[in-house]
Amino acid sequence: DLASKDEYPALGEEDKLWVRIRQEARWDSVKEPVLASYLYSSILSHGSLERALAFHLGNKLSSSTLLSTQLFSLIIDTFMEDDGIRRAVREDIKAVKGRDPACNSYSHCLLNFKGFLACQTHRVAHRLWNQGRQSLALALQSRVSEVFHVDIHPAAKIGSGILFDHATGLVVGETAIIGNNVSILHHVTLGGTGALGGDRHPKIGDGVLIGAGAIILGNVKIGEGAKIGAGSLVLINVPPRTMAVGNPAHLVGGKDSPAQLK
Template identity: 70%
Template sequence: MCCHSMAACIDNSRNQTFSSNTYPCQFNKSRCTPSVTSFSSCNSIHRDGHKIPSPSKLIPHAGDEDDSEWLKIRDEAKSDMEQEPLLSRYYCSSILLHDSLESALANHLAIKLSTSNLSSETLGEVFLSVLAEDCEIKRAIRDDIKAVKERDPSCISYVHCLLNFKGFLACQAHRVAHKLWSQGRTVMALVIQNRVSEVFAVDIHPGAKIGRGILLDHATGVVIGETAVIGNNVSILHNVTLGATGKETGDRHPKIGDGVLIGAGTKVLGNVRIGEGAKIGAASVVLKEVPPQATAVGNPARLVGGKNRQEM
């Protein structure tokens, strides 16, 4: 009987939407109240059988006016709701009823990655506990979303990236998993890695270190190993592997410098360095160092361009 009751509770919790007004407030109670929105359609949203307070009565977060990316996302959400009224409920629960980008992101990731045995509420608490407290991750989230908007021509808005781009979402989930990994919470970190791999088809070991301003374009099939290090402003296309050769242990994965572009289908294998600003052509196999600002293509990869043309 206890098992049946527990199963019922789990099934019910799976469909609950995790929002800022249900987050634990141990880190800052003043941050747990959703922001103002003038859209009356948000009034009709219910959670756990209770009606959410009218948006006109909700209190804005004190720092919202300084968060230009979050304000832009909210404005874009309102514009999308006017264009597609059928999506009003979705935009309200995903964006407008949250007091911060971290709150909205934690909620969205929790819903995406939840299962019948791993509730969105549980995941949401884990995500927000990291996102709300780590200033470096907060900065990285904003640099990432700006990078996607600036470098991916298919990205029409910040809110479009936040809600729909699995490369961006996978990267942010990894940031949480990496933080947990560094704190010794390896079990939870690996659970998040596994769910991201299953849902987004992006497999990043929680031990991997990733900089800011990252674009995972399309993202399907991206694999990044445990000891890989990726710098800032790096663009990685789909089906890229930053892996090991299988012949070594310890520090065995690539080190990618700032501003590198790695084309679709590329394999960079072993503890090799890709220098700052380098470009790796699609479907290349890189087994040796690539100098800064160089271009490498082929299998095995060769440097191209004038006197620098050579096999590596």
Template identity: 50%
Template sequence: MKDAVMPAVNAEAERVSLWSRWRDDIACVKARDPAARNAVEILLTYPGVHAIIWHRFSHRLWTSGAKFPARFFAWVARLLTNVDIHPGATIGREFFIDHGAGVVIGETAEIGDGVTLYHGVTLGGVSWTPGKRHPTLEDGVLVGAGAKILGPIRIGTGARIGANSVVVEEVPPGVTAVGIPARIVRAMDRRALGNGRVNLDHHLIPDPVGEVLSMLLDRVEFLEARLNHMQGRVQRHEEERFDDERAG
């Protein structure tokens, strides 16, 4: 079943021209970064865009068997952009790394279409064993700054990973996961805005601990009010009994 929803680039997608891929990568930036003004500015000044341009070229070399040239161009890309993407990583259409600095993507990582990563994100492995070692991100996933997603786990379509979270277990589609280790805190009701723009309010991360404390404070306030009411009744009862005793 998982293979049926696999978002990674397939053999047919691999045949799409590099120009087409690069054009999609540049065009998607304006939908996800309000600071982006035009394609020329994006092409010349966005290190995340430079990183994916270099990666798509080195990945073609990697899949054609030219391993050393692929690794060399990946090294050049890391030197120029501070983004380390292994040429073996498989990345879909309209991929965007915002700010770019410190992103690491491992060899067996698989990324679907429309994925957004912020700076400091790591898609890493947790094993020396050959084979699948890195995460799979399905379509539309958004990963906040500094988050670490580790191991051959799957992040479901449209999921969001909060900043500085550490994810070591699979995340279902359409939810938000935060924390160390990451835990699901909320299902997302709305994934996109009008005109194809992606909803970037990933900073509005719920605080489950704060919500629990708020509920406890409400409960304490209710119990205090009830206790005061009961104390008032007892006091009135004692006053009435005292008055009866005096009258008797």
């Protein structure tokens, strides 16, 4: 059981984050009547954060041939079977609010951040993939790519406390691994180098920050706390707490004595 009292409410406990999100939604619906019906159907009418998120994703990812009610059921069932996903949803919301100065409330993240919404759908698709439900996982990947412009292979492993900022154009390959508390800006690629299969995508350590437009290719290791400069092309391992910049990327301070980040 991954749930802890600090991070995720046990049955019967108060869910402080959800209480807070509802307060924000009530406040906004009083201040802004145009949004009242939207906030009611998206947040206030639901009994839990999981149900609100599943409803919101079901609506956004539905199409004329994939019904929102089917998607809602699929997503809420997956959430309810997996404590780890429910905890990660909460850690991601806190990460977005905490790390993005343009995020002014938890409900803003829940409703409006396509990087957050794409990441949570990936968590569902990843679980389905691991259960052998590949065609369904791939259908979700495809809808996320169409609706949120984020293309994450369902096999990719992603930790918690994730910020996908702006998110447009993010591509994450099949054998990529992303650790905890990672921040990735838009237009970032964690891609392959043309190998025909096997373990061919980057491994991103805990606490890494990857700037806008960075392209990281191949089975390289980005150590914990490293920073990848915007617009970099990274084809090498990057040690922990160092910074790589440029096209092709080099370590700031040089390969033999890279400058240590605090």
